[in-house]
Amino acid sequence: MKPLLETERLLLRKITLDDKEEIFKLHSDPEVQKYTGEPVVQSIDEIEKAIQIRIANYKKYGYGRWATVLKNGMQFVGWAGLAYLPEFDEIDIGYRFLPAFWGSGIATEASHAILTYGFDKLKLERIIAIAMKENKASIRVLEKVGMEFDKFAPYEPGSEDAVWYWCNKKRLTKNNRD
Numbered sequence: 001m002k003p004l005l006e007t008e009r010l011l012l013r014k015i016t017l018d019d020k021e022e023i024f025k026l027h028s029d030p031e032v033q034k035y036t037g038e039p040v041v042q043s044i045d046e047i048e049k050a051i052q053i054r055i056a057n058y059k060k061y062g063y064g065r066w067a068t069v070l071k072n073g074m075q076f077v078g079w080a081g082l083a084y085l086p087e088f089d090e091i092d093i094g095y096r097f098l099p100a101f102w103g104s105g106i107a108t109e110a111s112h113a114i115l116t117y118g119f120d121k122l123k124l125e126r127i128i129a130i131a132m133k134e135n136k137a138s139i140r141v142l143e144k145v146g147m148e149f150d151k152f153a154p155y156e157p158g159s160e161d162a163v164w165y166w167c168n169k170k171r172l173t174k175n176n177r178d
Contacts, residue, residue, distance in 0.1 A: 001013045001014060001016065004066060004117075005066070005110075005113045005114065005117055006071075006113075007109045007110065007112070007113045008109065009070060009071055009072070009106070009109060010068055010069065010070065010071065010077075010106065010109060010110055010113075011068075011069050011070075011071055011074075012066040012067070012068050012069075012080060012081065012110065012113070012114075013066055013067050013069070014054075014055075014058055014064070014066060014067070015051055015054050015055075015064075015065065015066065015067045015079060016051070016055070016067075017048060017051055017052075019051065019067050019076065020044055020047050020048055020051060021044075022067075022076040023047050023050070023051065023079070024041060024043075024044050024047045025098070026078055026079070026096055026097075026098055027040070027041035027046075027047065027050075027096075028040055028041045028042070029098070029099065031099050032096055032097075032098070032099065035131070035132040035134060035135035035138065036096070036132075037132065037155060037156065037159065037162075057083070057084070061082075061084050062122065063081065063082045063091075063118070063122060064081055064082065064083065065079045065080065065081040065082070065083060065094065066079060066080060066081040067079055068080050068095075068097070068106070068110055076098075077097050077098055077101045077106060078095065078096050078097030078098055078101065078106075079095065079096055080093075080094070080095035080096075080097075080107070080110040080111065080114060081093070081094070081095075081114060082094075082114060082118055082122075082124075082127065085128075088128075090126070090128045091118070091124055091126070091127050091128065092127070092128050092129060092130060093111060093114055093115065093118070093127050093128070093129050094129065094130075095107050095110060095111065095141075102137065103137070107137075107138070107141045108141050108144050108145060111141055111142075111145045112145050115127060115145060115146070115167060115172055116172070119168070119169035119172060120169075125168060125169075126166060126167070126168050127147075127166070127167050127168075128150070128164060128165060128166045128167075129142045129147055129164070129165040129166075129167075130155050130162050130163070130164050130165075131162060131163050131165075132160075132162055132163070133152070133160075133161065133162065133163050139163060139165075142165045143165075145167075145172075146167055146171060146172050147165035147166060147167040147171075148165060148166055148167065148171060149163070149164075149165055150164040150165055150166045151164045152164070
């Protein structure tokens with residue numbers, strides 16, 4: 001499958017059902033799921049249903065969460081991309097990677113490319129990101145790529161406050177010049 005985005009080290013492409021084993025490995029890891037607010041996935045069936053939703057979202061919105069692979073060796077490392085959050089009427093950037101790749105700069109590299117794609121190709125006005133307050137590594141990535149703190153607010157009713165960030169093209173361009 002042809003990649004949608006390419007960075008120095010990464011290719012980002014649509015997730016397909018062929019990715020179910022790798023996605024299961026990612027979402028069944030308690031360390032990966034720790035700061036997501038989502039339970040550890042228990043079965044391939046759950047993953048297949050989630051992938052079907054992602055495929056539908058590609059068609060509906062023209063973007064989504066994308067499989068992220070290393071160019072060198074074509075190894076699956078996780079996913080990254082955009083998602084429409086209808087409950088907030090916002091477009092969210094998000095990512096999840098296998099722990100072996102944490103701290104390697106992959107989240108920052110992918111996020112830079114995704115923000116640029118969102119503003120330049122998709123002509124989005126604004127992109128947000130939501131992280132749990134305890135997820136310091138993810139917050140660092142959001143700040144590195146030029147997103148700005150917006151507020152502390154729950155992501156789901158009854159949940160603890162999460163950290164909300166935002167970015168627009170003007171802010172992204174300004175940060176890339178600084």
